[in-house]
Amino acid sequence: MMFLRKKFLKYYAQPSIEFPNRFSKREYGFLFFNEQHMIRHVSFARREELLSFLRRNAPAHVYYSSAYYEKPDAPTMPEKKWLGADLIFDLDADHIPGTEKMGYEKMLEVVKNELKKLVSFLIDDFGFEENLSIFFSGGRGYHCHVNHPKILQLKSQERREIVDYITARGLNMSSILKERVVHRDGKNIETSLVMPSIDEPGWRGRMSREMFNFFEKIKKMKKEEAVNYLLSFEGIGEKTAEEAWIDLQDERRMERMKQGLVDLTTPIKKCALRVVEKCRVHGLGRPDEPVTGDIRRLIRLPGSLHGKTGFRVTRVKIDGIDEFDPLRDAIVFGDEAVKVKILKPYKVKMKGEFFSLKEGETEVPEYLAVFLIGMKIASV
Amino acid sequence: MARYPFLQEVKEWVKNEGVSVNEILHDEIYERARDIAIQRVNDAVKKAVVGERALLNETDCIMEIFSYPLARMIVSSIESDFLRRRYALAEAKKAYNSLKNEDNGFIRKFAQEFGIELVEKKIHFADYLKYAPTWHEKWKLVNRPLQKGMIDMSKIEMARLLQEAIRKKLEQELLVLYSPPEARKVFQGAILEIKNSLQKDEEKDVQTGNATILKFPPCMRQLVSAVQSGINVPHSGRFSLVTFLHSIGMDTDEILALFSQSPDFNEEKTRYQIEHITGKISSTEYIPPKCSSLQTWGLCPHEKDKLCEKVNHPLSYYRLKWRKKK
Numbered sequence: 001m002m003f004l005r006k007k008f009l010k011y012y013a014q015p016s017i018e019f020p021n022r023f024s025k026r027e028y029g030f031l032f033f034n035e036q037h038m039i040r041h042v043s044f045a046r047r048e049e050l051l052s053f054l055r056r057n058a059p060a061h062v063y064y065s066s067a068y069y070e071k072p073d074a075p076t077m078p079e080k081k082w083l084g085a086d087l088i089f090d091l092d093a094d095h096i097p098g099t100e101k102m103g104y105e106k107m108l109e110v111v112k113n114e115l116k117k118l119v120s121f122l123i124d125d126f127g128f129e130e131n132l133s134i135f136f137s138g139g140r141g142y143h144c145h146v147n148h149p150k151i152l153q154l155k156s157q158e159r160r161e162i163v164d165y166i167t168a169r170g171l172n173m174s175s176i177l178k179e180r181v182v183h184r185d186g187k188n189i190e191t192s193l194v195m196p197s198i199d200e201p202g203w204r205g206r207m208s209r210e211m212f213n214f215f216e217k218i219k220k221m222k223k224e225e226a227v228n229y230l231l232s233f234e235g236i237g238e239k240t241a242e243e244a245w246i247d248l249q250d251e252r253r254m255e256r257m258k259q260g261l262v263d264l265t266t267p268i269k270k271c272a273l274r275v276v277e278k279c280r281v282h283g284l285g286r287p288d289e290p291v292t293g294d295i296r297r298l299i300r301l302p303g304s305l306h307g308k309t310g311f312r313v314t315r316v317k318i319d320g321i322d323e324f325d326p327l328r329d330a331i332v333f334g335d336e337a338v339k340v341k342i343l344k345p346y347k348v349k350m351k352g353e354f355f356s357l358k359e360g361e362t363e364v365p366e367y368l369a370v371f372l373i374g375m376k377i378a379s380v
Numbered sequence: 381m382a383r384y385p386f387l388q389e390v391k392e393w394v395k396n397e398g399v400s401v402n403e404i405l406h407d408e409i410y411e412r413a414r415d416i417a418i419q420r421v422n423d424a425v426k427k428a429v430v431g432e433r434a435l436l437n438e439t440d441c442i443m444e445i446f447s448y449p450l451a452r453m454i455v456s457s458i459e460s461d462f463l464r465r466r467y468a469l470a471e472a473k474k475a476y477n478s479l480k481n482e483d484n485g486f487i488r489k490f491a492q493e494f495g496i497e498l499v500e501k502k503i504h505f506a507d508y509l510k511y512a513p514t515w516h517e518k519w520k521l522v523n524r525p526l527q528k529g530m531i532d533m534s535k536i537e538m539a540r541l542l543q544e545a546i547r548k549k550l551e552q553e554l555l556v557l558y559s560p561p562e563a564r565k566v567f568q569g570a571i572l573e574i575k576n577s578l579q580k581d582e583e584k585d586v587q588t589g590n591a592t593i594l595k596f597p598p599c600m601r602q603l604v605s606a607v608q609s610g611i612n613v614p615h616s617g618r619f620s621l622v623t624f625l626h627s628i629g630m631d632t633d634e635i636l637a638l639f640s641q642s643p644d645f646n647e648e649k650t651r652y653q654i655e656h657i658t659g660k661i662s663s664t665e666y667i668p669p670k671c672s673s674l675q676t677w678g679l680c681p682h683e684k685d686k687l688c689e690k691v692n693h694p695l696s697y698y699r700l701k702w703r704k705k706k
Binding site: 124125126127128150151154157158161162164165168169170171172175200201202203204 | 504505506507509510514517518520521522523524525526527528529530532675676677678
């Protein structure tokens with residue numbers, strides 16, 4: 001029997017599944033090892049039925065619907081009769097440019113950074129604290145599930161508005177940074193951008209706080225360091241970066257900024273506009289892809305295994321995001337040595353141990369063997 | 381109360397008065413109510429908003445209240461989706477005009493009837509999203525001061541949101557409303573007249589030809605069908621569509637015909653706007669916005685096709701489609 005399936009059978013003998021609410025009203029879907037087609041439109045009346053299904057079949061991937069239906073096992077959507085749906089945010093490295101060149105750990109760190117921003121939006125702006133669950137997806141990202149009673153009935157278009165909020169799509173910058181005349185003599189008019197105060201709600205306060213931190217940070221940097229940092233933002237060239245740093249060294253200017261006035265020197269204005277990029281959440285999928293907006297989609301079942309990594313879809317505590325280490329906390333397999341054949345050199349840190357693998361046969365712990373074989377980096 | 385005849389409270393009052401349908405349809409006392417009812421529908425058809433009447437004494441109010449169910453009977457008898465939508469919008473606009481002058485306590489109570497729980501001047505974003513015209517940049521959630529799920533609203537904004545709630549509710553009610561055959565008889569003349577003026581609008585609806593519409597990009601197709609089926613389209617949408625239609629060679633009358641199906645169609649105003657946008661009466665001939673602007677305005681449908689991926693302007697899509705055919 002196939003190595004991965006055997007290991008998965010072992011896990012599903014005694015899995016730790018987190019069952020969704022409205023359990024019997026959800027649709028379930030499965031992908032099996034060595035099979036292309038997904039089995040969908042399955043429902044279970046009792047939890048024990050799902051557990052016994054998993055025990056017998058050990059699927060490679062297990063999904064359930066974010067929506068709940070009157071007849072979850074009906075083959076078509078109209079027959080299912082949609083009753084409502086949780087709000088799902090799927091953060092995935094695939095949607096963050098630049099991550100394809102990174103190692104697995106580094107990539108997960110980048111996504112985690114986006115996760116922190118997302119959670120701050122969901123709690124501070126949307127007020128979802130009690131109804132929010134966060135999960136490591138087992139693959140290349142994190143999922144946030146929201147089941148606040150107010151949002152269950154929202155339609156696609158309304159859900160897209162929430163995504164637009166989080167990704168700053170359609171954000172009206174000129175209503176955040178308003179131009180104001182600060183000095184006028186004869187022909188000369190001096191204008192300045194007025195920043196919102198830092199405790200304002202919504203994007204205005206968020207931008208203001210971030211802008212202030214951003215400028216303080218650049219001011220404190222050495223010139224070279226600041227220029228390099230600023231160059232990493234799209235649309236900022238060397239000249240702009242240098243001038244912005246010089247402008248920011250002016251103490252009086254920083255003082256005025258504290259009063260809410262950003263002096264309208266072109267380089268500073270350019271940088272300010274880039275702060276939006278820092279604030280918005282990346283990795284929620286392309287704006288034209290209905291990810292959160294899709295009110296019928298399937299998501300990974302918490303506690304199930306990811307067929308490509310062997311990691312468990314694992315809950316992350318809201319106040320424990322920093323401490324969460326997916327390459328330690330989502331591992332379910334043991335340490336016993338397994339003989340594998342490495343197909344290409346690979347480096348990874350798992351369970352606190354650093355592995356540098358060369359091509360050829362070697363022995364690795366079971367948990368690493370599952371990961372390597374799942375990722376097609378090794379074979380048995 | 382007479383200003384908001386669709387409220388549950390008013391319906392209860394009418395019920396308690398114990399006046400039968402027959403009485404309001406035939407009794408001389410209610411002739412004024414019947415006249416006002418016709419006026420309500422006529423206002424909706426011609427001006428897209430139901431006009432205000434002075435409510436100086438009790439009789440004024442009673443006539444106003446009874447005119448409302450009668451007006452609904454007229455609309456329902458005509459059996460036109462377009463009229464239903466236009467009438468619902470016209471009543472909602474009338475309510476908006478009064479609501480913006482009410483005090484906060486009244487607005488809070490009023491909102492409750494539409495399932496909206498206001499906390500002081502704050503509304504939960506989920507209720508907001510149900511009714512806000514988020515096609516407009518100003519109303520997009522991202523441009524609202526959202527904190528812990530609540531949005532602070534001005535009174536005017538709240539009234540505008542309630543207008544949408546009223547419109548939706550009335551539209552739904554009108555869909556299932558049964559109109560007694562007696563009402564058809566009583567209002568025979570008025571019904572015929574309204575039908576005629578509606579038909580005139582429809583005759584103006586010159587087809588742009590399905591062949592060309594098929595070559596439109598999805599965003600423009602969506603706007604055309606929204607406008608034609610009478611869904612309320614925001615300014616940004618109208619602007620985009622007019623500039624696009626103008627660019628592909630349609631003239632003012634052709635564009636006007638297309639817009640005549642919109643629930644708040646006003647020929648004079650629309651003509652002025654079209655001629656302004658197309659440069660006929662202004663110095664600027666505007667060009668259609670590019671894809672990224674349409675996306676920002678929320679006008680880009682999420683069902684894109686392959687050709688969309690290749691272009692960044694709706695006109696390029698249209699041209700490519702033509703070239704492909706050849």
